[in-house]
Amino acid sequence: MFKLISNLFSKSTAPYQEKNSIRKSETRKYLNNTVAFQGDLSVITIENLMELMSHAGLSGELYLAAPDNDACFNIRSGALVFGHMESDFQRIGERLVQGGFITNENLQECLQLSQKESGKQRLGEILVGKQFILKSHLEEIIKEQVKDCFFRVLSWNQGTFTFCVNESPPEEDILLDERIDHLIIEGVIALDQNFSSPGK
Numbered sequence: 443m444f445k446l447i448s449n450l451f452s453k454s455t456a457p458y459q460e461k462n463s464i465r466k467s468e469t470r471k472y473l474n475n476t477v478a479f480q481g482d483l484s485v486i487t488i489e490n491l492m493e494l495m496s497h498a499g500l501s502g503e504l505y506l507a508a509p510d511n512d513a514c515f516n517i518r519s520g521a522l523v524f525g526h527m528e529s530d531f532q533r534i535g536e537r538l539v540q541g542g543f544i545t546n547e548n549l550q551e552c553l554q555l556s557q558k559e560s561g562k563q564r565l566g567e568i569l570v571g572k573q574f575i576l577k578s579h580l581e582e583i584i585k586e587q588v589k590d591c592f593f594r595v596l597s598w599n600q601g602t603f604t605f606c607v608n609e610s611p612p613e614e615d616i617l618l619d620e621r622i623d624h625l626i627i628e629g630v631i632a633l634d635q636n637f638s639s640p641g642k
């Protein structure tokens with residue numbers, strides 16, 4: 443299966459790297475990993491790419507590099523377990539404040555504590571430890587953030603993708619276990635609603 447997929451995308455990879463050499467330094471750190479396949483998002487849509495990994499039951503890490511943003515998704519047996527976006531995305535603390543789970547004062551106190559400890563403790567762990575938030579609420583927000591990140595990248599149609607097989611999920615206590623095909627349907631519906639909304 444990996445050999446078939448690698449042959450499918452190998453032709454589209456080289457030309458893209460030549461015309462987007464600015465990305466070489468950013469993606470070089472991934473080249474030492476076991477790269478199964480990579481290519482150009484103008485050749486295959488993210489939706490089709492995700493469906494392929496879902497149906498094939500792949501496990502690994504998908505790196506997406508768009509002209510103005512980057513994203514990374516961890517996939518286990520064809521299911522999405524974690525993901526994040528490099529920039530232009532609402533952080534966990536901001537989501538918690540906006541959702542009314544914590545106050546901005548709670549957030550600033552925990553951020554300062556995290557900085558004093560040099561990041562040894564995650565922000566979420568500090569918030570739960572200080573009883574500013576229930577762990578169940580933290581789980582809800584983190585899973586919502588991962589799904590939102592997934593929905594956002596479905597509209598990307600420029601950039602590159604690199605899939606490294608058998609990469610371990612990040613050291614996160616809270617992981618998703620969502621079928622990608624179900625998320626794609628949910629994401630496409632959300633995109634359609636955004637475009638059809640007044641003022642869009």
